[in-house]
Amino acid sequence: MFHVGDSIVYPMQGAGLIEAIEEKEILGQKHRYYMISMPFKRLQVMVPVDKVQKSRIRLVADEPTLKHVLDIFQHGETDTNLSMKERYKINTEKLRTGDFQEGAEVVRDLMRLNKKKPLNASEKQMLDNARKIFTSELGIIRGITESQANELLDKRVG
Template sequence: MFEVGDKVMYPMYGAGVIQAIQEKEILGKKQYYYMIHMPVVQLEVMIPVRKASDLGIRPVADPMTLDEILSQSAKEELDSSVKWNQRYRIYLEKIKTGNIQDEAEVIRDLAYRSKNKNLNFAERGVLNQAKQLFISELVLAKEITEIQAAHLLDQMTGKE
């Protein structure tokens, strides 16, 4: 169970801070909810405490883990014979896991691919979503600004 002040990652939404744990009655059912503030996307969410692990809520990665991930070099992209819609599904599933390493792989793979070929609309969307999730986690874990986090991500992808 998380506590007020804990920094957490909510897959597909981003990183946030638990502002409160409150009991609420919704549709006649009382239960406790995490009230999470997500500063990067300026979003407030309520997550039932008992469903947090099912939803993939996890602690934000520690700064050392993030540094290791940022220092890893780009891998080759997926087999070029894989169709774009299959790649899209693979990348989207990786993002849905909430695993920071999977997010980084999606970013590296698509950034590598974009250097050689134009990404289609769906792939650009997945890349942007993965970047936003990763940046939100960097901001909270390293206590830096969004701009600084984006800069670190650009260094990882070789954009600088």
């Protein structure tokens, strides 16, 4: 169970802050909802408390975890032997887990590939989405803006 004030990550959406836990009646049924502010997307999300485990929402990573992930982001290996179809499938699965490190690997690998040759439309969209999710968590951990988080990533990708 999360609490008001917790910084969380909603897989495929990004990082946010639990601003309230409210009871709402929808379609004649009362449920408790986490009211989550997603500052990087500038939207408000309602997640039923009883569905939070299924949604894979987790707390934002801590600074030691971030340092480890940034080290992997900068120095980890990118498999360039995969076909686009294999890479897309693997990256989609990584993003669905909501795992911070796996999301970082997707961003790193697609950024590296994009430096060598332009990505196709589906991978470009995947990179844009994955990068927004990653930078939203990075921004909350470090207390920096989205543009500062993006600058940090651009400096670290090799």
